Amino acid sequence: MNKIKESLPAMAVIAILLAAWWLIVAKTHSVIFPTPWQVVTGTAELIKDGTLFTHIGASLMRVGVGFSLAVLVAVPLGLWLGWVKGAYSTLNPLFQILRPISPIAWIPIAILWFGVGNASPIYLIFISSVFPMIVQTTAGVHTIERRYLRAAQNFGVSRRTLFRQVVIPAVFPQIIVGMRIGLGVAWLVVVAAEMIALRSGLGYLIIDSRNAGNRYDLVIAGMIIIGLIGLMLDGVMRLLEGLKSVRWRYAH
Amino acid sequence: MRTKIEVNGIRKGFALNGGELRVVEDVSLTVGDGEFVAIVGPSGCGKTTLMNMVVGFVQPDSGSILIDGVPRAEPNAKGILISQQGSIFPWLTVQQNLMFGLNDHPQADKKGVADHYAAMVGLKGFEGSYPHELSGGMLKRAELARAFAVKPEILYMDEPFSALDALTNLRMRNELLRILEEERHTVMLITHDVEEAIHLADRILVLSPRPTRIQAMFKVDLPHPRKLTSPEVQELRVAILHELGVDRNAG
Numbered sequence: 001m002n003k004i005k006e007s008l009p010a011m012a013v014i015a016i017l018l019a020a021w022w023l024i025v026a027k028t029h030s031v032i033f034p035t036p037w038q039v040v041t042g043t044a045e046l047i048k049d050g051t052l053f054t055h056i057g058a059s060l061m062r063v064g065v066g067f068s069l070a071v072l073v074a075v076p077l078g079l080w081l082g083w084v085k086g087a088y089s090t091l092n093p094l095f096q097i098l099r100p101i102s103p104i105a106w107i108p109i110a111i112l113w114f115g116v117g118n119a120s121p122i123y124l125i126f127i128s129s130v131f132p133m134i135v136q137t138t139a140g141v142h143t144i145e146r147r148y149l150r151a152a153q154n155f156g157v158s159r160r161t162l163f164r165q166v167v168i169p170a171v172f173p174q175i176i177v178g179m180r181i182g183l184g185v186a187w188l189v190v191v192a193a194e195m196i197a198l199r200s201g202l203g204y205l206i207i208d209s210r211n212a213g214n215r216y217d218l219v220i221a222g223m224i225i226i227g228l229i230g231l232m233l234d235g236v237m238r239l240l241e242g243l244k245s246v247r248w249r250y251a252h
Numbered sequence: 253m254r255t256k257i258e259v260n261g262i263r264k265g266f267a268l269n270g271g272e273l274r275v276v277e278d279v280s281l282t283v284g285d286g287e288f289v290a291i292v293g294p295s296g297c298g299k300t301t302l303m304n305m306v307v308g309f310v311q312p313d314s315g316s317i318l319i320d321g322v323p324r325a326e327p328n329a330k331g332i333l334i335s336q337q338g339s340i341f342p343w344l345t346v347q348q349n350l351m352f353g354l355n356d357h358p359q360a361d362k363k364g365v366a367d368h369y370a371a372m373v374g375l376k377g378f379e380g381s382y383p384h385e386l387s388g389g390m391l392k393r394a395e396l397a398r399a400f401a402v403k404p405e406i407l408y409m410d411e412p413f414s415a416l417d418a419l420t421n422l423r424m425r426n427e428l429l430r431i432l433e434e435e436r437h438t439v440m441l442i443t444h445d446v447e448e449a450i451h452l453a454d455r456i457l458v459l460s461p462r463p464t465r466i467q468a469m470f471k472v473d474l475p476h477p478r479k480l481t482s483p484e485v486q487e488l489r490v491a492i493l494h495e496l497g498v499d500r501n502a503g
Contacts, residue, residue: 150309151339155353155402156328165352169343248342248384 034217039224042217051205055222056229058200059190062118063233066125067186073126074133074182075175079167081134082141092138095131103128103189107196121193121201128189129182136181140174141167173241173249180237187230202226253284255321256406256438257306262315264301265463274463275301276312281457281466283406288432288439290449293459294496299442302464303410306440307333319406329353331406332399336414340383340394346370347379349394353402369397372431389420396428400435409441413448425451429476446492450485451478458495468495 018036025035034042046052081088103124110120144167152166194203202222209218241250264276275298283289293299304310306317308327317324319331327333332353340349350366357365370379373393383391392413399407413421425448432439443449449456450472458468470492474484493499 147335147337147339148341150327150333151341153309154307154327154329154333155355156326157353157355161352161355165344165348166341169341172343244382245343247382 032214032216034220038217039220042215043221043225046205046218046221052225055200055202055205056225058198058204059194059202060229062121062193062201063125063183063186063190066122066190067129067183069122070126070130070133070182070186071179074130074178075137078134078137078175078178079141079171082138082171083167088138095134099131099135103185104192107193110193111196116196116198118198120196121190121198124189124193125186129186132181132185133175133178136174136178137171140171140178143174144170169245173246176237176240176246179240180234183233183237184230187226187233191226202229253287255282256285256287256319257281257283257440258318258321259306260316260318262302262305262312262317264298264305264310264312276305277463277465278315279465280315283438283440286436286438288441288452288454289457290441290443290453290455291457291459292443292446292449292492292496293464294461295444297459297462298464299444299459300410302459303333303408303440303442307331307408309333329402330404331408332402332404333408333410334395334399334412335409336411338391338395338415340391340398342383345380345382346375346386346394349383350379350398350401352398365401366397369401370394372400372434373397373427388416389424392416392420392424393427396431400431403435404437406438406440409439409443411443412441414443414445421448426477428452433476446489446496447480447485449492450488451480456492458492468492 022035022037025033043052046055081091106124106127107120110123114120114123148166148170152162157165190201191203191206194201195207198204202225206219206222209215209222240246259279259281261278261280262276263274263278265272265274267273279302281289281291291299291302301310305312306324308317308324341352344352347363347366347370350369351362354362354365367376367379370376373396375390375393375397378386378390383394386394395412413424416424429452439452441449441452453472456470456472457466458470459465460467470488472488474482478485
């Protein structure tokens, strides 16, 4: 009951926006810009002919592969950079230069290297999500409190135990933060990447709907679905923050 | 009594604004096997630096530290440090924390040892809890249990109970004395709390302000359990406070 009460203002804002949208389109007699109801019927159309789920599946697959590769590279690399001073001073400047380059700027090079198949968007997703995760993981290692490292040293544990029971769990909350940022960026980028030349994905759906007969109802349907799936993906990542072994970090 | 810890003329300074801040100046002391020695000093006098050198986290500029007559190498499980801020790992359960230092035991044994010591400090039933679910006093109990579980020959305690409220502090002292009766250890305690030192220690060393050196030594020849309101305790307290430069009967 309380939850419903809390979400009332948010619902109200959305409802007001929808009403205003509907009213303006109706008043201006726009032929191109759709009403909310046209968006709903457009979405129903996409569901009926089955293309919607093909597009969603294609986008999720690209994000899944690119993001997973980025996690596999970023976490070990971030731990190594955080632990070994020499590695940090050698590689960090390079990463700091690469990091601010927008993934969109990589598009020409991605096409040159990987063509216009699935490899290009996957590469773009990888490159966009790997750097925030490296940075967060490295920062996580750097901020491990000395008292914990000293305790491990005091008990004379092996390097293996030190990593498995102290370093990695100490950094894990930061890794989760990095993953949330990384997945968010990955989802942003997949849509842009699919606007290039692919024939599937939510990005393609948007561009194709516009090009093939100004179907703006489908453009907006695609945008809203992207927003909702993005919210869901973040929700999945936030489940990780509920793990008991990481709660200490978020509690304060 | 055999000598357990022998500290010979250690000194330590830190670079500060181009100059040098002398922190520990020519400290020598011994702690006997099974003895409980408390070291009291004003805050900021270099107590923690002294402790870190004895445990092995910090190297002295000169002087030597011998444990059982052998120069102390790296910090190891022979002497476990319990500090004011505590170092129970927040990402492990109580049981996992207690099993942490038990390298050589088989897995089943580790659980048994951990549970035995959890029960000993009164944490039975909390083995599966995470530290953020425990109170400050319970965290200290867990920390004591984790130390006792590896059967260290020496306990190094650096203001171990200072962060606790007065009542919990007193409880933890009694708890510590009870456990030490079951399992005798050599203890080196650093504290600014004179009453705590008298309550617990066999011998009390008083440190001077920085750069610190040993200024006085008191033997506490009182049987346990000690009554903190007894005239002997009060007399000793006044004498120690006098050494610390606090002459009023406050403290």
